[in-house]
Amino acid sequence: MNSLFPTYQRFPIELVKGIGTRVIDQSGNEYLDFTSGIGVTSFGHGNSRIKAAVLQQLSNIWHTSNLFESSLQEDVAKKLIPDGSYAVYFANSGAEANEAALKLARKATGRDGIVSFQNSFHGRTFGAMTATGQPKIRDGFGSLLPHFTCGAYNDGSRLTELITGETAAVILEIIQGEGGVQPAETAWLLAVAHQAKQTGALLIVDEIQTGIGRTGKKFAYQHSSLEPDIITVAKALGNGLPVGAMLGKKTLVESFGYGSHGSTFGGNPVSLSAASIVLDLLHEPGFLEEVQAKGDYFRAALAQNIAKSPHVETVRGEGLMLGIVMKEPIKTQIRELQKQGLLVLTAGKTKQVVRILPPLTVSYDEIDQAVAILEDTLLSVKIGE
Numbered sequence: 001m002n003s004l005f006p007t008y009q010r011f012p013i014e015l016v017k018g019i020g021t022r023v024i025d026q027s028g029n030e031y032l033d034f035t036s037g038i039g040v041t042s043f044g045h046g047n048s049r050i051k052a053a054v055l056q057q058l059s060n061i062w063h064t065s066n067l068f069e070s071s072l073q074e075d076v077a078k079k080l081i082p083d084g085s086y087a088v089y090f091a092n093s094g095a096e097a098n099e100a101a102l103k104l105a106r107k108a109t110g111r112d113g114i115v116s117f118q119n120s121f122h123g124r125t126f127g128a129m130t131a132t133g134q135p136k137i138r139d140g141f142g143s144l145l146p147h148f149t150c151g152a153y154n155d156g157s158r159l160t161e162l163i164t165g166e167t168a169a170v171i172l173e174i175i176q177g178e179g180g181v182q183p184a185e186t187a188w189l190l191a192v193a194h195q196a197k198q199t200g201a202l203l204i205v206d207e208i209q210t211g212i213g214r215t216g217k218k219f220a221y222q223h224s225s226l227e228p229d230i231i232t233v234a235k236a237l238g239n240g241l242p243v244g245a246m247l248g249k250k251t252l253v254e255s256f257g258y259g260s261h262g263s264t265f266g267g268n269p270v271s272l273s274a275a276s277i278v279l280d281l282l283h284e285p286g287f288l289e290e291v292q293a294k295g296d297y298f299r300a301a302l303a304q305n306i307a308k309s310p311h312v313e314t315v316r317g318e319g320l321m322l323g324i325v326m327k328e329p330i331k332t333q334i335r336e337l338q339k340q341g342l343l344v345l346t347a348g349k350t351k352q353v354v355r356i357l358p359p360l361t362v363s364y365d366e367i368d369q370a371v372a373i374l375e376d377t378l379l380s381v382k383i384g385e
């Protein structure tokens with residue numbers, strides 16, 4: 001792969017076909033895909049209903065630009081927020097959705113300050129990168145945006161110093177995904193929301209990894225009584241077709257008027273034809289309860305079979321966003337798991353967390369198979385090899 005910038009360290013596997021939870025590589029080896037393309041193919045590879053809608057859209061029109069009406073955008077916006085309490089701006093990715101959120105917050109409040117948290121991940125564009133609380137993501141790119149402050153996640157002790165009358169917005173993840181499948185404590189979330197409200201700062205919840213059903217709720221903040229001003233989503237919204245969205249409370253609509261922001265491809269018909277069916281599938285009666293039930297089952301199996309290992313610190317997460325926190329970095333184990341037919345991710349500052357994001361459509365039988373491979377590999381391979 002000499003023609004590409006080596007921005008990714010790639011595994012020596014090329015995936016050429018996907019069906020449901022299963023993917024097949026160029027040599028015909030089959031794997032259980034418990035990465036979902038980093039939390040994207042939540043409704044399974046090659047989902048037939050999504051495929052039919054996309055093929056239909058391809059046969060109608062591929063691109064129109066945002067200079068023309070789009071009933072498809074209206075339709076997906078309504079499905080994202082059925083009660084109409086938020087307006088939607090469509091982007092192409094998570095970073096773009098966050099970029100829109102940060103711009104909207106500054107415009108609506110007339111303030112500059114942005115507060116984010118250590119170990120967070122919000123994307124690679126300048127605004128999203130400046131908000132990202134990981135030096136390894138930010139280093140080497142010169143001056144970042146001014147007036148961004150980074151606080152300690154799950155630490156309520158200094159919130160009054162952190163979030164002030166100069167703060168336009170606070171941005172946070174309900175479970176830090178790249179940061180190590182690290183859930184926020186509800187009391188801390190509510191304290192942050194309270195301080196934001198007291199000071200007139202907007203609360204941006206980055207649901208790019210946690211949203212669209214991943215944790216057993218449509219949005220992960222719905223596990224608490226939080227009421228974000230802005231929500232960002234991407235990843236699973238298109239089940240693999242690129243789309244992101246920024247959802248802002250209706251009171252913010254005036255601040256994002258004509259000409260204030262835009263994107264050539266944002267909300268393109270092909271991606272939105274997928275998003276429309278994704279949201280239909282998500283809203284099917286019992287679907288989210290089933291995600292929660294499968295997550296509980298998976299977590300209990302991990303706790304029973306894997307947490308007992310001396311190499312394992314803990315198992316954490318919510319719904320089908322799970323992390324096995326190991327005592328040491330786990331690169332070799334990830335390769336070993338691949339050889340046994342299971343694809344998972346790493347996460348955390350020192351890559352000590354096995355991050356597990358299966359499709360939400362995963363079967364109990366596939367969960368059992370994954371647990372057996374994880375048990376076999378994580379308990380037998382020597383750490384640090």
Ligand SMILES: Cc1ncc(COP(=O)(O)O)c(C=O)c1O
Nearest residue numbers: 093094095121122123177208209
């Ligand atoms: C929480 C969160 N925010 C933002 C992003 C950036 O999304 P994208 O890669 O689509 O720009 C990611 C991607 O991993 C993410 O997990």
